[in-house]
Amino acid sequence: MEELDGEPTVTLIPGVNSSKKQMCFDWGPGEMLVCETSFNKKEKSETVPGCPVIYIIRKDVDVYSQILRKLFNESHGIFVGLQRIEEELTGKSRKAQLVRVSKNYRSVIRACMEEMHQVAIAAKDPACSRQFSSQVTILVLQGRLDEARQMLSKEADSSPTSAGMCRILGDLMRTMPVLSPGTTQTLTELELKWQHWHEECERHLQDGTFASSPHLESLCKIMLGDEAALLEQKELLNNWYHFLVTRLLYSHPTVKPIDLHFYAQSSLDLFLGGESSPEPLDNILMAAFEFDIHQVIKECSIALSNWWFVAHLTDLLDHCKLLQSHNLYFGSNMREFLLLEYASGLFAHHSLWQLGVDYFDYCPELGRVSLELHIERIPLSTEQKALKVLRICEQRQMTEQVRSICKILAMKAVRNNRLGSALSWSIRAKDAAFATLVSDRFLRDYCERGCFSDLDLIDNLGPAMMLSDRLTFLGKYREFHRLYGEKRFVDAASLLLSLMTSQIAPRSFWMTLLTDALPLLEQKQVIFSAEQTYELMRCLEDLTSGRPVHGEPDAQRLQDDDIETTKVEMLRLALARNLARAIIKEGSLEGS
Amino acid sequence: MFVERLPDEGPGGQHTEVSVINTVDTSHEDMIHDAQMDYYGTRLATCSSDRSVKIFDVRNGGQILIADLRGHEGPVWQVAWAHPMYGNILASCSYDRKVIIWKEENGTWEKTHEHTGHDSSVNSVCWAPHDYGLILACGSSDGAISLLTYTGEGQWEVKKINNAHTIGCNAVSWAPAVVPGSLIDQPSGQKPNYIKKFASGGCDNLVKLWKEEEDGQWKEEQKLEAHSDWVRDVAWAPSIGLPTSTIASCSQDGRVFIWTCDDASGNTWSPKLLHKFNDVVWHVSWSITANILAVSGGDNKVTLWKESVDGQWVCISDVNKGQGSVSTSVTEGQQNEQ
Numbered sequence: 001m002e003e004l005d006g007e008p009t010v011t012l013i014p015g016v017n018s019s020k021k022q023m024c025f026d027w028g029p030g031e032m033l034v035c036e037t038s039f040n041k042k043e044k045s046e047t048v049p050g051c052p053v054i055y056i057i058r059k060d061v062d063v064y065s066q067i068l069r070k071l072f073n074e075s076h077g078i079f080v081g082l083q084r085i086e087e088e089l090t091g092k093s094r095k096a097q098l099v100r101v102s103k104n105y106r107s108v109i110r111a112c113m114e115e116m117h118q119v120a121i122a123a124k125d126p127a128c129s130r131q132f133s134s135q136v137t138i139l140v141l142q143g144r145l146d147e148a149r150q151m152l153s154k155e156a157d158s159s160p161t162s163a164g165m166c167r168i169l170g171d172l173m174r175t176m177p178v179l180s181p182g183t184t185q186t187l188t189e190l191e192l193k194w195q196h197w198h199e200e201c202e203r204h205l206q207d208g209t210f211a212s213s214p215h216l217e218s219l220c221k222i223m224l225g226d227e228a229a230l231l232e233q234k235e236l237l238n239n240w241y242h243f244l245v246t247r248l249l250y251s252h253p254t255v256k257p258i259d260l261h262f263y264a265q266s267s268l269d270l271f272l273g274g275e276s277s278p279e280p281l282d283n284i285l286m287a288a289f290e291f292d293i294h295q296v297i298k299e300c301s302i303a304l305s306n307w308w309f310v311a312h313l314t315d316l317l318d319h320c321k322l323l324q325s326h327n328l329y330f331g332s333n334m335r336e337f338l339l340l341e342y343a344s345g346l347f348a349h350h351s352l353w354q355l356g357v358d359y360f361d362y363c364p365e366l367g368r369v370s371l372e373l374h375i376e377r378i379p380l381s382t383e384q385k386a387l388k389v390l391r392i393c394e395q396r397q398m399t400e401q402v403r404s405i406c407k408i409l410a411m412k413a414v415r416n417n418r419l420g421s422a423l424s425w426s427i428r429a430k431d432a433a434f435a436t437l438v439s440d441r442f443l444r445d446y447c448e449r450g451c452f453s454d455l456d457l458i459d460n461l462g463p464a465m466m467l468s469d470r471l472t473f474l475g476k477y478r479e480f481h482r483l484y485g486e487k488r489f490v491d492a493a494s495l496l497l498s499l500m501t502s503q504i505a506p507r508s509f510w511m512t513l514l515t516d517a518l519p520l521l522e523q524k525q526v527i528f529s530a531e532q533t534y535e536l537m538r539c540l541e542d543l544t545s546g547r548p549v550h551g552e553p554d555a556q557r558l559q560d561d562d563i564e565t566t567k568v569e570m571l572r573l574a575l576a577r578n579l580a581r582a583i584i585k586e587g588s589l590e591g592s
Numbered sequence: 593m594f595v596e597r598l599p600d601e602g603p604g605g606q607h608t609e610v611s612v613i614n615t616v617d618t619s620h621e622d623m624i625h626d627a628q629m630d631y632y633g634t635r636l637a638t639c640s641s642d643r644s645v646k647i648f649d650v651r652n653g654g655q656i657l658i659a660d661l662r663g664h665e666g667p668v669w670q671v672a673w674a675h676p677m678y679g680n681i682l683a684s685c686s687y688d689r690k691v692i693i694w695k696e697e698n699g700t701w702e703k704t705h706e707h708t709g710h711d712s713s714v715n716s717v718c719w720a721p722h723d724y725g726l727i728l729a730c731g732s733s734d735g736a737i738s739l740l741t742y743t744g745e746g747q748w749e750v751k752k753i754n755n756a757h758t759i760g761c762n763a764v765s766w767a768p769a770v771v772p773g774s775l776i777d778q779p780s781g782q783k784p785n786y787i788k789k790f791a792s793g794g795c796d797n798l799v800k801l802w803k804e805e806e807d808g809q810w811k812e813e814q815k816l817e818a819h820s821d822w823v824r825d826v827a828w829a830p831s832i833g834l835p836t837s838t839i840a841s842c843s844q845d846g847r848v849f850i851w852t853c854d855d856a857s858g859n860t861w862s863p864k865l866l867h868k869f870n871d872v873v874w875h876v877s878w879s880i881t882a883n884i885l886a887v888s889g890g891d892n893k894v895t896l897w898k899e900s901v902d903g904q905w906v907c908i909s910d911v912n913k914g915q916g917s918v919s920t921s922v923t924e925g926q927q928n929e930q
Contacts, residue, residue: 013612025886025894027879028629031613032886033636034894035624054627054638056614056650344881369833373881379632379651404722407677415679415698 013055029377030348031058062306063349067119071112072346075312076355078104082319083362098320105312133215138236140219141246145173148219165216168209172201172223178253191254198224225251231270240271241285257291264289293317297334311342311359336363340370347374357392368396376401380409390428403429410434419445420454423471427461432468439470443477447512452478473504480516489527493520497532500539510543511564514571521574530582537575544568616648616655626670630680637682639668645684645694647701659701664688669715675722678742683728685714691730691740693748705748710734715762720788721769729790731761737792737802739810753802753810757794762824765839766790768831789813791839793823799841799851801861818863821845825875829882840866840885842873848887866897 013023013034024037035054062068082101085094132155139148149170156166177193179185201224204210210217221229230237230247237243244267248255255263264286268278278286280303287295300310317323318335339359346356353374360371375393380386386409393401406429413422419441426434446452458478465475476499483492496517499505505513517536520527528536618624622641629636635658636648645661645668666687674681680696681704691714695704712734720727726742737756741749767789788804801814821844829838839851839861848866853859866885875888885897 022874022892023888023894024624024626024875025877025888026626026628027877027886028633029631029880030633031629032894033627033629035627035638037624037626052618052620052624054616054618054624054636055612056616056636058611058613061611061613366832369831370881373830373832377632377880379634404675404677408675411677411679415696 031056063345063352067112067115071108072352072355074108075105079312080358101316134236137233140222141233141236143249145176149173162213165210165213169216169219187254194253223250240268243267243271261289293322307338307342307345311338314338336365339363340366353378372398372401376404407431420457423457427464427467435468436470439474442474469504489520493527497535501535510539514540518574521578526581526585528578530579530586533575533579533582540571614650614653616650618646628671628673630673631676637671639671639684641667643668645671661694661701663692663703664690670717672717672719674719674726677722678726683717685717685730687713689714691717707740709738709750709752710736716764718764718766720766723769724786724788729764731764731792733760735760737761737764756792757796759795761792761794763793763826764790765826765828767828770831791826791828793826793841795822797821797823799823799826814859816851816861818849819843819845819847827876827878829878830880832882840876842876844872846871846873848873848876
């Protein structure tokens with residue numbers, strides 16, 4: 001049985017407190033709700049008043065940090081670039097590329113840290129400035145010997161008594177052997193030189209060269225890597241890994257990577273001095289010094305408050321082929337598991353979710369389905385946002401999501417009476433039923449107001465018109481109006497008639513259509529042919545004899561019986577007259 | 593390059609990972625029984641023993657009361673949001689034996705339908721996957737489960753499964769929509785042939801799986817037996833594209849089981865004990881990507897569970913009541929199973 005790495009930690013919800021109550025909860029898309037309740041369902045209410053407050057809690061609030069936002073954005077670019085690196089690149093060129101990626105990440109991290117530092121400094125008391133001696137010591141501790149030497153020479157100029165000592169120490173600083181890039185010097189040669197230099201420093205110490213200046217003597221001891229001297233500067237060193245670096249610089253400058261962890265461990269122990277215990281960050285670094293990748297990832301997952309670092313690191317290591325996969329249920333390997341966690345966190349943010357899309361794209365096992373589940377939950381607060389989401393879905397052939405989102409938007413538009421919008425969304429969703437519903441609304445609007453809204457849309461339906469019968473009718477009916485407007489009466493008339501005879505027009509609309517025919521019947525010239533007139537008459541009789549029409553309740557009809565009767569009479573008259581004229585016209589020769 | 597320790601956030605120098613980002617004062621005058629976020633996390637519905645259902649807009653950490661819905665004559669046990677493609681629709685069920693469906697029309701919330709077909713308290717309501725249409729399952733203490741299907745123009749069709757569970761039904765949960773066979777783009781207006789299924793839990797200590805037959809009738813497909821006391825809640829996990837189906841059930845007996853079925857083999861469901869708690873477990877629920885299960889127990893905690901490397905379920909967080917806040921973390925260790 002595996003040991004538990006750490007107890008599952010507890011989050012206490014403030015204010016909810018009772019020994020008799022429980023907590024009910026629900027998942028939101030990116031958060032959780034909890035509230036006090038009593039699951040023991042009793043009809044009578046409790047005498048003890050409950051807590052009426054609901055708490056909305058979230059993990060990963062870092063996603064809302066302003067400073068980290070830049071980090072998320074920039075690292076996203078680097079991540080995507082890394083995924084697209086040519087697979088064919090091998091050996092040195094590939095390695096060089098990967099190193100470059102690492103450096104890019106590091107510079108982005110550094111920029112973020114500097115920004116945080118600025119914020120921290122701004123909060124600090126500006127009055128505390130360091131003393132001269134501390135400044136020099138810091139420089140020496142950081143191995144910045146040139147700058148330290150410059151400060152010392154200034155000191156030498158201003159204080160003749162210590163001038164000699166300053167110069168000697170400065171010389172020692174100047175002559176410390178370092179490995180410079182591009183030289184042909186071997187490590188052994190360097191070690192030898194360094195040994196000599198080290199002995200020279202030691203001699204000065206023994207001879208008491210700096211005896212009269214405790215500060216300079218202390219500096220010399222530091223440069224000899226004297227542990228005690230270094231530990232005296234604990235405050236300036238700040239933490240054990242600074243101590244480690246300084247210590248190694250001045251005692252084992254050519255230390256091999258595999259030996260690092262020994263020095264790291266002892267540095268940690270010496271620095272803490274048994275007064276405090278290592279913190280989670282310390283564990284991460286120790287694992288890193290041991291080059292134990294899995295341990296680093298594990299410690300990071302535990303210690304860090306979001307998945308950003310460990311996800312990007314693991315991804316890079318995977319590209320370097322340094323990672324052996326564990327088999328996990330979620331994500332077929334560690335890399336994917338972590339990327340999925342990170343990306344899911346991004347979706348909790350109202351705009352960073354767009355970055356998350358790319359991360360899901362590069363998770364071959366569960367990325368697509370995770371994206372499908374998350375993207376549907378993005379609130380479509382503006383048209384722009386909705387279009388953005390749709391574009392993403394369409395690019396990935398997520399047809400179900402496209403359909404679902406379009407339906408949601410169509411419904412919303414109908415509720416807000418934006419019929420044109422509703423229609424275009426239902427067309428995009430290929431939703432025939434909804435298209436019918438919206439078309440009905442258009443037609444109803446027309447009947448009430450006598451004009452169409454959103455003419456542009458209806459005029460340019462094109463093949464989308466075929467989506468539903470009602471939509472086709474709407475399009476054709478509008479076409480009829482257009483033809484009429486262009487005075488192409490014969491075409492308009494044929495169209496009007498065909499709408500009824502082809503059964504595309506709903507019966508409830510026939511009266512309107514017949515009424516539309518009236519002006520055509522009463523034109524000077526004969527427009528409807530005799531045959532067409534017979535057809536119209538048949539439609540009228542069909543309509544009037546069928547009253548009341550089954551399944552098409554029309555309240556108006558009952559109220560306006562008088563109007564209806566008058567209309568029917570008018571139509572009959574007009575039709576009869578037209579029939580007469582048409583027969584005469586057709587029976588006559590041209591010109592007579 | 594020197595690594596600097598980042599400025600610590602939060603009290604005591606610890607990183608707070610789970611934070612309370614909003615508190616909504618519902619002003620319910622009595623015990624709250626359920627709270628549900630809508631699809632987008634922008635609205636919150638709550639219901640209470642004070643017989644009301646309330647809806648709040650909770651965007652950007654705020655709270656605005658949108659509706660205070662009255663209509664039930666007893667404590668309201670559960671609320672459930674329908675899929676947004678049907679508009680803003682909320683269902684509620686109550687001790688008063690009624691199920692009420694509320695809808696937002698022209699900016700105001702109103703009762704749009706009332707279902708009174710049960711002889712006893714209705715304990716649970718759950719909307720079916722939107723692909724099936726607008727269908728609501730209701731489980732009642734009279735042992736029956738009713739299914740309400742919206743057929744258009746304000747009309748709802750009712751199908752009832754009598755004696756689904758002896759003594760009473762406590763919970764219902766739909767299976768995610770999965771199209772059998774290949775998903776060919778159907779011509780518009782034609783619905784693919786979905787096999788509709790849901791799970792229910794009852795006072796007969798059973799979890800039952802129900803399937804809709806071709807003739808439209810509902811038939812009991814499976815009995816899942818493992819609990820030794822009333823089943824209080826069931827939750828069918830969302831589909832993540834894997835061939836397995838997963839259901840969580842919790843019971844008066846303090847146990848939570850995870851049931852899995854390898855769909856390739858057909859109908860064999862195997863239970864795995866998640867944990868045995870010391871008290872009744874009332875409520876289980878899956879996160880939207882189904883990778884975390886939240887469990888609410890009589891011991892005043894909500895615990896979060898995740899499946900780890902070797903198929904064991906691991907508790908990753910405890911959400912507890914009390915004062916103050918403590919940092920949380922994800923572990924990859926194992927919990928002792930009893």
